[in-house]
Amino acid sequence: MTTVGEVVAALEAAYPPDLAEPWDAVGLVCGDPAEPAGRVLVCVDPVDSTVDEAVELGAGMLVAHHPLLLKGVHGVPASTPKGSLVHRLIRANVALYCAHTSADSASPGVSDALAQTIGLTVRGPLSGDGPTGLGRVGDLPRPVPFNEFVRLVAAKLPRTVTGVRGAGDPDRLIRTVAVCGGAGDSLLADATRAGVDAYVTADLRHHVAGEHLDSTSDAPALVDVAHWASEWPWCDQAAGVLRAAFGGNVDIHVSTRRTDPWTLREDSLES
CATH class of the missing domain: 3.40.1390.30 (NIF3 (NGG1p interacting factor 3)-like)
Structure with a gap:
């Protein structure tokens, strides 16, 4: 079984961490490199809906473009939005890897x-x-x-x-x-x-x-x-990197959830 660590190695060969901007946060956010990653979901944003999707798929790993913890934190209590996501991922045994500006410059x-x-x-x-x-x-x-x-x-x-x-x-x-x-x-x-x-x-x-x-x-x-729309094509690219690396040994999915934050526009509202 392909491990989380092996998926990380394939991603970092394609998107080298040393290409990331100094202020950025790329890499493995949570998860055990020794655990299996038989199914992987690729998305733009690590948010509630994509974590839901990863859990529903039974994925062992979520690969996101945007960082979850870009700014320094002193803790990840489950009572905070980001801490809640970290706890949900760990409880579901889903690793999270983020490739942000490393993927921008690669x-x-x-x-x-x-x-x-x-x-x-x-x-x-x-x-x-x-x-x-x-x-x-x-x-x-x-x-x-x-x-x-x-x-x-x-x-x-x-x-x-x-x-x-x-x-x-x-x-x-x-x-x-x-x-x-x-x-x-x-x-x-x-x-x-x-x-x-x-x-x-x-x-x-x-x-x-x-x-x-x-x-x-x-x-x-x-x-x-839209920011999300401009980066969503990368999900297919990253999925292709993993398919090329592992063939049919890892089940790769691209998220279908729209995580653009804007949900309403005036001309779409009923009068």
Whole structure:
């Protein structure tokens, strides 16, 4: 039987912990490396619904992109939200492994999965040396108007309440695209320097987006997607890493739970 430790080793070969940002928390959160991990669930967020799903599946391990305990804690009592999750995982004998910025910078990593999902041929990182680094730059198979490109992104990613927003000339032809899974406003200047036609990322803020578009006449058009949706394609990628490592010896599942926090929008409410 494949063990938790062997699954961790496969994940860390694909997403080396030394690629993680200094402030990040990656690695095994709970679980015994010697215990069996015959069934694994991969998700974006380690939250109630994905822990429920792991327990319902009888998984021995939950692999998440986002950390559970990013900020320092002095304890994990079951009376706190995160402590409750830790206790539930331990009681159900489910190990938890988190690959956050280690998966962001790996090659292939989170942004490669996003780029592949929207049909880009990746050239390299948006910010980084060699094949690794944050974000990716790639090319569309054919140029399309920006309004069509926004619709393409929306069609390729899982639907969310907040949907997909575009900022830029609807008729601008989009050939080259930068992407960054998750919150990517820190790479706006990199996208401009890369000379791309559009930049796809999540969590763009009003002033930051406006100042970017006003910064230069050829600033990339912006596509803002839900944070969860931008990183969900990575789940298939990570599942593929484990299938390649263990074949049929480990039963690998990708979470079907939408853990985007936004659940309502005005036009979806009954009058």
